[in-house]
Amino acid sequence: MGTPCGVPSAPGGRVIRMSTQPDLKADLHRYLREARDSLLAKLDGVSEYDARRPLTPTGTNLLGLVKHVASVQLGYLGETFGRPAGEPLPWDDEDAEPNADMWATPQESREELVALFRRSAAHAxxxxxxLPVDAVGRVPWWPEDRNEVTLHRVLVHLTAEVSRHAGHADIVRELVDGSVGLRAPNDNLPDVDAAWWSAYRERLERAAREAAGVEA
Incomplete structure (x- = not known):
């Protein structure tokens, strides 16, 4: 009797059973690394001022996003599982001012914060x-009734958070100099020119005004 159609076989006709179980940890880890790389890439080619300046009313800025993600990585994939990295993070101290992890002071160099980000990524x-995907840890800054977590849950949570901040960085970088896209070499955008984008934006503006009944 032959091998079922589409099922690979070894020499001699022995059927090779292919696993259909997804590797949850590997999948989540890959998405986390991709989101992390996308965020860091948004610093490429920007001036010192543009890396730091606030572009929204709440102060969102590129280097601050990198500083924040470096900090949360060390927490969720360090302290949570009893693996502290030993990195001093004074902006996370209890007496630190609000949002101290979301911007870079003049004394905090870009090089230092990028290096911290890379070390935090390596530690994560x-x-x-x-650890196995079902390893259990505790998130110290979460309420006690729900701070017990698995590595799986932390990877989901952290991947969502880093992806969200990478999206913030996309918008901030576009406001800085018009640079857009996911990351090189795949920017995940249509292959069109600046004139197309200008016409596209105008079309969206007209559509918005028409839908809202707003005069041009």
């Missing part, structure tokens, strides 16, 4: 590699 990756 080591934690993911070392």
């Amino acid at each position: 990756d080591a934690t993911v590699d070392a």
Whole structure:
């Protein structure tokens, strides 16, 4: 009797059973790394001023987003699982001012914060590699009745958070100099020119005005 159609076989006709179970940890870890890389790439080619300046009423800025994500990575994939990195984060101290982790002071160099981000990523990756997906930890800053978590839940939570901040960085970078796209070499955008984008934006403006009954 032959091998079922589409099922690979080894020499001699032995059927190779292919696993259909997804590797949840590997999938989540890949998405986390991609979101992290997308965020850091938004600093490429910007001036010192543009890396730091606030572009929204609540102060959102590129280097602050990198500083914040570096901090949360060390927390969720460090302290939560009893693997502290030993990195001093004074902006996370109890007596720190609000939002101290969301912007860079003049004394905090861009190079220092990018290096911290890379170290936090390496520490996070080591934690993911070392633990099974159902490993249990505790998030110290979450309420006690729900602070027990698995590595799976932390990877979902952290991937969502980093992706959200990478989206913030997309918009901020576009406001800085018009640079857009996911990351090189795949920017995930249509292959069109500046004139197309200008016409596209005008079309959206007209559609919005028509829908709202607003005169041009």
